Amino acid sequence: MIIVKDEVSLAELKKMGGEIFGDLIKAVVDVERGLMAIGGELHSDEEAFLLQDGSHQKNLWGINLYPEILTEEWIEFDSVINIRPSQGNYTRSVDDPETREKIIRIINKLVKK
C-alpha cells in the first residue's frame, strides 16, 4: 500500500491493478488533505493506513479506479467504508455531490494520464 501525495501515472495504476485484482484498484481519498491511499486488498486497510498517517475518518472516502476505462466511469464510488450514518451517508456510494466533485478533482490532480 502507498499514499499518493503528488502524482502517480496511469501506467503505474494499470500495473498495480493487474497485480492484484486485474481490473480495478481500490483507493481511499482524503478530501481534506488531497491525497489517496492505493494498493490495498480492502478499503478498510487503506482507511486504517491513512488514519495512522494523520487523516480523519470523516474525510476518507472509498472508491475504485478502473485504469482501462477512458470515460468518467473509471471512478466508481462504491465502498463499505462509505456507509457512515453519523455523517448522513447511508449507502456504499458517496451521496453528497460536492464530496464526489472534490474526489474527482483530487483524482484528476493526482493521476497523470
Next chain:
Amino acid sequence: MKTFHKELSAGRWFELTFFEQMANIGSEVIRAISWRSKNNEYSRRAVERALELLGLTIEDEKNKSKPSRLKELTRLREVLIDYFYFENQFGSTENTMKKYFNSFAFAARRKT
C-alpha cells in the same frame, strides 16, 4: 486458479468479524451485478473475487463452528453460483441480492 486476495488468504481474513466478511463479499457481488450489462469481464472477475472471499469465510473456524451460519454460507455459495453461472432457479434478483448484503454492510459499520 488465480488468488486475488493474497494477504487476506494468508490469514488476515479470519481477523475480520463475520459482518465485515459478509459486507466485503456483498461489495463484490453488487459490483458484479452492476458491471453485468456493461462489461462481462469485469463482472466475471468480481464474481470470482466474491467466491474467493466466500470460500475463505466458509473455512473460517468461527463460522464453521456454528452450524446455522455454515449452512447459510454454503447455501449462499449455491445461490450465487446459480445466479451468475446457471439458470437462476432460485429466482434471485438484483434487488434481493442488494437487500441481503446491505444489512451486513450496515451492521459492519454500525458504530461509524
